[in-house]
Amino acid sequence: MDLLRSHEAPGQRSSDAQSQPPTYHEHAPLVSSEMASDAHTALNTDGQQPGEGYPYANEQEQSIHPYGEHEPATTKPERTWPRNGVRSSRLALWEWKWEFLSMVLSMACFAAIIIVLLYERDRALSDWHFTIAPNTLVSVFSTLTEAGFMLTTVACVGQLKWIYFSRSSRRLRDYDYFQEATEPIGALRFIWTINIRAKLAVVGSVIALLSLAVGAFTQQIISYSLRWVPASEYADRVTFGSSNAYDSGIGLYRQTAVDGDGNLNSVNTVMAEQVQSSMTGAIMSGLYDLDTSINVACPTGNCTWAPFTTLGISAQCLNVTTNMTATKPSYNGLVGYTYTLPGNVSFDMTVGVTSSEGAIATSFRSVTHTGWNYSANWVEPTLVKLYAVNVPVSGAGDSDDPIPLEWAETEGIECTIGWTALHYQNLSVVNGVFEPGLTTEYALVAVPIPGETKYDNDDIDDEYYVNSKFAIAAPDNSSGNASFYINPNDHAFIIQQLNGSLATTSDADAGKALLSSSNLTERIQNITTAMSYIVAQNPNATSVYGTALAQESRFWVARPE
Structure with a gap:
């Protein structure tokens, strides 16, 4: 073409x-x-x-x-x-x-x-x-x-x-x-x-x-x-206390004495010179709502830890107000109620009435029972059981018109304080503030140590109790370590400290501190939390290493979702 x-x-x-x-x-x-x-x-x-x-x-x-x-x-x-x-x-x-x-x-x-x-x-x-x-x-x-x-x-x-x-x-x-x-x-x-x-x-x-x-x-x-990234230069400086055994080194010995009937009586006494003052301080800081000492090191102010398990102390509290019974005895010049808790513990709460001063009330009372078993060479996980009644009293009156104690305003509490296994998850320090994250408590049971002999109550010679072994009652895959050891001498000392601090009335300083708390259960848990941090700092404690975080500028590329 x-x-x-x-x-x-x-x-x-x-x-x-x-x-x-x-x-x-x-x-x-x-x-x-x-x-x-x-x-x-x-x-x-x-x-x-x-x-x-x-x-x-x-x-x-x-x-x-x-x-x-x-x-x-x-x-x-x-x-x-x-x-x-x-x-x-x-x-x-x-x-x-x-x-x-x-x-x-x-x-x-x-x-x-x-x-x-x-x-x-x-x-x-x-x-x-x-x-x-x-x-x-x-x-x-x-x-x-x-x-x-x-x-x-x-x-x-x-x-x-x-x-x-x-x-x-x-x-x-x-x-x-x-x-x-x-x-x-x-x-x-x-x-x-x-x-x-x-x-x-x-x-x-x-x-x-x-x-x-x-x-x-x-x-x-x-x-x-800006993203938080691991700062490797601080890898060996990020620590938190953890312990599988609690043994502060204090001793317990038996003192014997002859009573008025000529019988020998033995008394277990903690050596005063070996008393661990840090545990006493932890109880007081929790009781009076003070700052608690925490053994944590985080040089950057932002750190994280992998999950771990440590020995600790916890409180299981129940409000038993609706299960209490109340009776009204007659007193000369006094009116009041006797409250009986489900644990078969009774409290006499009385109000004295005068024409000029109005009401004088015993508005708070608590007692403790120990979990110590003196007939064996191991101790139960329970340290003390706390029973408390809080009766708010208001108004004034005289002998002819006594002040009624309103049942609706009365509160009854039962708490069991004892050893536990604490499993920490997402424990961290954020901007310099410690965050415990999710804490799971695992109940412990006493495990006799093979080959050890039981303590002989008839033996009047001075001797020390043997160490005690505990294990998690129902371990699972997330509970971590399942075996713990506790010196019975420390166990006895902690019982003495808790008895002296928590068995009180509203007339004592400790009772006034508990009475002033808007949430009695929360105040008791503050005490056990402070004690747990001290357990993690005892001579047998180890360090759990965490990860320090530092801010780093990173590229961000926009892309369609």
Whole structure:
């Protein structure tokens, strides 16, 4: 088939194809933008000046024809076209070499952005060792990507402009629309006016509009976030006390004496010079709601520990108010009630009445029972059982109109204080504040030590009790260590301290401290918590190492969810 087509009426073919000028052909050289610097003369093939031979040259709405108003004469000088179509195609492609290079540069820079983002995602800022910041590097690559892409887009829209005008008569102002098609406002006008008449050119305008947002969104791709990360330089300085045995080194000996009937009586006595003052201090700090000493080391102020189990002391308290019974005995000049708790412990709560001073009440009373078993060489996990009654009294009266003790205002408490296994989870220090996390208590049972002999109560010689062994009553996979040892001498000493502090009335300082508490159960638990921290600091304690945390700036790459 000939590369040249005649420009005749439909249905006719020229006998001499070379005598007619060629129409647009796919192998013809592409039209350059310099060939139409002036829209009024670029397509005037007769060589006429603007206005000559064009009936609408002086009107506002003008049209551009592919060959002017009339077809060119057949006598126009013949143009020689390349005979080799492949060579012509290669020459045409070579004219686009800069556009191809710009696209290669654009894609390479876009790939570089992806590589930088993938490499730096969730990495520490300290790992970046280049002078230029990551945001700046991404911004540079983004600018190059946009520039290369827009260079090709502008060239394509320019070529599509001439194809658009070569196919049929067009309005002259469409030329201006094409000229501004890659500018922000011009792109909007081009899309609105030209739309589907030049589909590919409209795509170029859309690309030009979208390119405006590239720079803004690029700045949002990388940001920085502060995260808590392990600080390895403090690995051996983050500690918390833990113990599987409690033995402060105090001794217990038997004192014998002859009573009035001539019988020998033995009394177990803790050696005064070996009394552990820290345990006494823990009881007092919990009783009076003071700060508790905690054996924790966290140099950064933020640390965490893995779950672990340690020996401790806990309190199991029940409000037995609804299960109490009350009787009203008669006293000379006094009125009151006798309260009996479910543990078969009774309290006489009395109110003295005078005409001038009003009511004088014994409003708080508590007693303790020990869990010590003197007939064996081991002790029970229970230290003491606390029974307490709190009777708020208000108002005044006289002997003829005594103050009633309202049942609804009376509170009865039973607490069992004893040894336990404490399993800590999520124990941490946050901004310098100790957080115990989730603490699970496991009940203990006494386990006789094989090969040891029981203590002989008839033996009046001074001797020490043997150590005692305890085990978790119902261990599970999360309870951790299941075996613990306690020196019975320490057991006896703690019982003495608890008896002296908790068996009291509202007339004593300890009773006033318990009475002033809005939550008696919480106050008792504060005491046992402070005692547990002391157990973790005894001479047999070990250190549980944790992880120090420090803030570190890290890259955060925004990505769609």
